[in-house]
Amino acid sequence: MESNLIKLEKDFTLQLEQLQNQIVSLNLEGVYVGTDSEEIAPLKHAFAEGLLTREMFSKKGNILIGKIHKYKHTWFLMKGKLLMGSPTGNKEITAPAWGTSPAGTKRIAYVLEDCIFINVFPDLENTKNIESIVDNVSFDTYAGFEEFALQQNLIKKIN
16 A cells, blocks of 8 residues: 555656646746745745744745655644645645645645745754755655665665
């Protein structure tokens, strides 16, 4: 059962990567990737010992595509409503809500109401350097995550 879910997650993530690449290749106004996305989804950051808390505000109507996370992490929806796409289907999430995202996940969300979304990530070396932390906890591609996960024996090779 677990290997079927991992395969489903991989297939979903690869399809989401293709969608993201196609959207970006269209060079449309209003499409933002990476740090440019802060124009439509501004971020705030706070640190605690060994942790980065990242708060994002997003307006109704935005479509958000996240990075692929290296580690399981906790998230909170403090305000608003999202329609979250995942390999097991779409789920409407209404604040207040919280949960965990498994390692290797990439998600797409449609913002149904203005929202405040928070992720909590490990700052493994307590650097308090946002760019370094993001690089240490996420990947831009599934291939990067898969290579890491195989090296760490977190997953077995799935074709």
